Ligand SMILES: Nc1ncnc2c1ncn2[C@@H]1O[C@H](COP(=O)(O)OP(=O)(O)OP(=O)(O)O)[C@@H](O)[C@H]1O
């Protein structure tokens with residue numbers, strides 16, 4: 001039992017509410033006194049970056065999407081809804097369908113690959129090994145994404161690593177058509193996105209209080225039941241973050257389908273890129289981009305509503 | 317003992333070179349409130365985990381209600397634990413926490429009435445819909461108890477369940493815990509490093525030191541008749557002499573020379589409310605601790621100051637023999 005008198009004389013050592021109310025005695029009071037200017041200073045770079053690099057382009061695109069396309073990429077004044085009407089033409093809807101399908105499949109496969117990885121690193125690996133394993137997850141980022149996607153072309157093409165190996169072993173006699181297929185796009189996507197799934201799931205599993213798992217076992221739950229009733233729900237924030245981080249970029253991806261998917265594999269990302277590039281139709285490209293953004297926001301909103309109704313915390 | 321619910325037989329558990337539990341043999345009776353008392357790191361938690369099934373002994377046997385539980389996983393042992401930091405499931409409501417283990421019990425399958433009754437028993441009625449982070453420390457403690465007791469374990473293991481509470485609440489919970497144990501009649505094994513808590517709650521106590529049980533006995537036996545210097549010291553009997561020990565509150569101070577007294581000088585005095593604790597340096601250099609009851613009326617003894625000469629006496633019958 002400690003002497004309360006001794007404690008209160010040493011406010012820096014305790015975190016009791018009493019010592020925090022004492023004016024002028026803590027560093028935080030210094031910040032509070034000059035708080036207004038100080039906080040503005042701190043937040044300004046964030047607003048500058050967000051405003052210039054994110055909000056302004058978004059506003060320009062929104063404006064563009066209501067203009068008309070002229071000859072040779074010229075922009076003629078609107079306003080018009082024609083671009084949005086064109087968005088829902090069947091040919092384009094098929095592209096959206098394919099994009100959603102690829103994004104969903106990528107996300108599901110990433111989840112199935114990443115969960116065991118994150119689980120192993122967070123809960124099973126020896127502590128001194130963890131940093132090494134995490135580094136291995138992150139190492140691909142040291143090389144340009146473009147270079148890594150080209151590497152996949154060399155692995156998957158007819159004379160590539162896989163086909164040469166299988167033919168040398170006599171398992172196949174004709175090269176398998178791997179490159180320029182949906183499978184190739186999926187492989188490239190999953191490969192690119194796995195770290196974005198592993199890291200948030202790892203972070204929430206790492207925070208998991210092990211004694212909760214023991215408590216579950218103690219109350220009679222087997223290993224599987226403890227996993228489904230304790231680990232999975234408590235790692236849900238990280239899992240949702242991973243799903244969002246993988247699904248959204250996958251929906252808009254254009255490099256992977258461009259390089260690994262070939263001409264038939266066009267996705268919505270390629271469509272938008274084309275309109276800004278060879279097709280010289282920025283207004284239509286902007287309309288598709290805005291529609292895609294609206295679709296993603298609608299999905300996030302639907303999820304947040306559903307989660308809130310179930311009484312879960314949502315941090316999106 | 318005729319009705320033994322738990323028997324530990326020369327149980328041994330090492331972590332690397334450290335013996336966490338070393339040759340522990342214990343018998344605990346059905347319905348008993350048993351305390352494991354000892355300083356930090358003496359192996360109390362490890363012993364509980366061996367019983368709960370989170371650790372396997374290197375040697376020796378754990379026999380639960382007549383059955384050797386070697387190799388039986390934690391989830392299949394008829395034993396439940398109240399964890400030191402409660403380990404409540406933060407994503408579940410109080411009621412769902414309490415109901416967590418019910419589905420693994422074929423006899424009692426998610427009976428809402430059982431849950432309500434258990435919440436009433438631990439005085440949490442009306443809080444079933446709260447999440448754990450909306451509860452006070454004492455309330456969390458009760459959820460942890462309810463969650464374990466609803467499964468009617470043969471033995472309830474409690475690992476320093478009150479350590480995180482403030483002093484006043486701890487005293488209240490001690491009373492409540494004792495009453496609860498009487499009411500449900502379940503065997504409690506209670507870990508603590510607080511000797512006063514062990515004495516207040518338990519029927520019998522095992523004092524542990526460095527992985528070994530130094531002494532097992534009723535609270536009175538442990539307090540009045542310690543076998544070893546360690547137990548005596550841990551129970552606050554700190555005045556060691558050749559072959560015996562005397563508790564500080566059994567010694568008397570005198571301001572004038574008294575027949576058969578040990579003469580010394582007051583080294584320090586600490587006022588503790590009900591009592592005053594004196595340190596006296598005897599003529600032979602030995603430091604004696606004397607605790608005097610305060611009666612509020614100043615007398616020759618209470619006016620003594622550090623440096624004053626003083627005489628210490630005690631009665632022969634208060635000498636506890638010790639090697
Ligand atoms: N998993 C483990 N790995 C290695 N050593 C351990 C492990 N668990 C316990 N020990 C060691 O075993 C000894 C007993 O630990 P234990 O946790 O049982 O002590 P305790 O009596 O519960 O202490 P406290 O009162 O501090 O909780 C300590 O020396 C501890 O360092």
Ligand SMILES: [Mg+2]
Pocket residue numbers: 360361362475
């Ligand atoms: Mg412990």
